[in-house]
Amino acid sequence: MAEQIAGNTRAQAQRSPEELVLIGYLSQIGSISDAEFDQIFKLIKVRSYKKGKYLVREGGPGDTCYFVLRGCVRQFYIVDGIEKTTAFYTEGMPVSATFVYDNQASKFFLICNEDTMLIEGKAEDEKKFFAQMPRMEMLSRVGVEKELQKSHEKMADFIIKSPEERYLNLLETRPDLLDRVPQYQLASFLGVTPESLSRIRKRIMVNAR
Amino acid sequence: MAEQIAGNTRAQAQRSPEELVLIGYLSQIGSISDAEFDQIFKLIKVRSYKKGKYLVREGGPGDTCYFVLRGCVRQFYIVDGIEKTTAFYTEGMPVSATFVYDNQASKFFLICNEDTMLIEGKAEDEKKFFAQMPRMEMLSRVGVEKELQKSHEKMADFIIKSPEERYLNLLETRPDLLDRVPQYQLASFLGVTPESLSRIRKRIMVNAR
Numbered sequence: 001m002a003e004q005i006a007g008n009t010r011a012q013a014q015r016s017p018e019e020l021v022l023i024g025y026l027s028q029i030g031s032i033s034d035a036e037f038d039q040i041f042k043l044i045k046v047r048s049y050k051k052g053k054y055l056v057r058e059g060g061p062g063d064t065c066y067f068v069l070r071g072c073v074r075q076f077y078i079v080d081g082i083e084k085t086t087a088f089y090t091e092g093m094p095v096s097a098t099f100v101y102d103n104q105a106s107k108f109f110l111i112c113n114e115d116t117m118l119i120e121g122k123a124e125d126e127k128k129f130f131a132q133m134p135r136m137e138m139l140s141r142v143g144v145e146k147e148l149q150k151s152h153e154k155m156a157d158f159i160i161k162s163p164e165e166r167y168l169n170l171l172e173t174r175p176d177l178l179d180r181v182p183q184y185q186l187a188s189f190l191g192v193t194p195e196s197l198s199r200i201r202k203r204i205m206v207n208a209r
Numbered sequence: 210m211a212e213q214i215a216g217n218t219r220a221q222a223q224r225s226p227e228e229l230v231l232i233g234y235l236s237q238i239g240s241i242s243d244a245e246f247d248q249i250f251k252l253i254k255v256r257s258y259k260k261g262k263y264l265v266r267e268g269g270p271g272d273t274c275y276f277v278l279r280g281c282v283r284q285f286y287i288v289d290g291i292e293k294t295t296a297f298y299t300e301g302m303p304v305s306a307t308f309v310y311d312n313q314a315s316k317f318f319l320i321c322n323e324d325t326m327l328i329e330g331k332a333e334d335e336k337k338f339f340a341q342m343p344r345m346e347m348l349s350r351v352g353v354e355k356e357l358q359k360s361h362e363k364m365a366d367f368i369i370k371s372p373e374e375r376y377l378n379l380l381e382t383r384p385d386l387l388d389r390v391p392q393y394q395l396a397s398f399l400g401v402t403p404e405s406l407s408r409i410r411k412r413i414m415v416n417a418r
Contacts, residue, residue, distance in 0.1 A: 075365075077369050079369050084368060084369040085368075086364065086369065087361070087364075087365075107362075107365075108365065130347075137346060137347055137350060138339075140350055141349055141350035141353060144350060144353045144354050145353050147357055148353055148357045148360060151360040151364060152295075152360060154364060155295065155296075155360060155363060155364050155367065156284075156286060156293075156295040156296075156316075156317065158364065158368070158400070159293060159294075159295045159397075159398070160286050160288050160293040188368075189368070
């Protein structure tokens with residue numbers, strides 16, 4: 001992406017799909033000029049990883065933040081030897097659970113579920129970034145507040161909805177996940193067994209006829 | 210609280226219990242001087258409410274942020290006519306799910322479960338606050354990031370733990386809740402029926418003998 005951003009300020013039509021993912025995300029938070037986007041793209045670090053790459057392992061350091069430009073990152077825990085998937089991060093999503101304060105070791109794994117392109121940043125990168133673009137600190141706070149709101153809503157959904165309602169909700173809000181994620185991971189994410197998920201899907205198909 | 214903060218900078222020993230709650234919370238995020246705390250206490254709005262007061266209602270505006278100095282705020286949804294409790298906010302906790310962006314109506318209720326003392330702020334108060342104390346914007350971002358991390362961990366707990374494990378976790382991390390919250394609300398919060406919670410408690414008591 002670096003070579004694409006050299007030179008003058010560029011209109012949105014000239015941006016790459018990955019740049020548009022970040023622009024789309026940031027534009028929801030606040031108004032950012034093309035010149036500011038150029039500066040942002042100069043400051044961020046973009047990395048590409050193959051499917052199967054571990055970004056974080058249980059017990060390892062959790063000192064890096066990620067934002068998904070392309071692909072899918074899966075978060076999971078290992079409980080009694082069994083993988084429990086707790087999140088899928090896809091295009092336009094900050095992988096917001098990774099920053100570990102107080103130097104704790106990570107309790108979970110993060111793996112690239114597909115070939116994935118990410119923005120990566122450690123605390124010191126973030127510090128430098130905000131020093132160069134102080135207005136982004138405010139936007140970042142608002143962005144994190146929105147993520148927190150979403151996280152609370154997801155939590156509430158888990159308490160108030162049945163697995164079937166959660167599946168229907170996913171069908172509505174993240175239909176792409178159903179095609180790009182193996183069933184056993186999706187079942188785990190919904191808090192049910194693969195057999196239960198299979199029954200839920202059948203029931204929904206019958207009702208939809 | 211206002212009259213207590215007039216005059217000179219005050220040492221921690223002279224602070225009220227409620228002031229110490231906020232000092233304790235902010236000190237976990239970053240280093241703040243006594244003079245800065247004085248300024249903070251001059252800028253914030255503190256309100257007291259009686260038990261039973263609704264702060265937010267389903268369908269109403271969600272334009273105010275809260276931080277609990279004393280008491281307990283409960284978040285619940287009404288699903289098919291039944292209350293589903295999704296959070297308890299007690300001393301030292303920001304009620305972080307309240308800020309609704311894009312002028313959406315609130316999907317849930319917030320009620321004071323006890324006589325409660327809160328810091329209250331609307332978006333414009335926050336703006337004024339950060340204009341007067343710019344360093345707090347950064348600390349606020351870090352604070353919200355920590356809240357987000359906690360929220361993700363809670364979410365993961367809900368996926369990976371059984372109701373009994375969640376109850377044991379609560380016993381360890383928030384033992385005060387068990388005494389100050391009615392059983393049916395606690396059961397709802399744990400995602401089980403009151404009867405299941407009762408069985409879980411009996412099982413744990415038998416195992417503890």
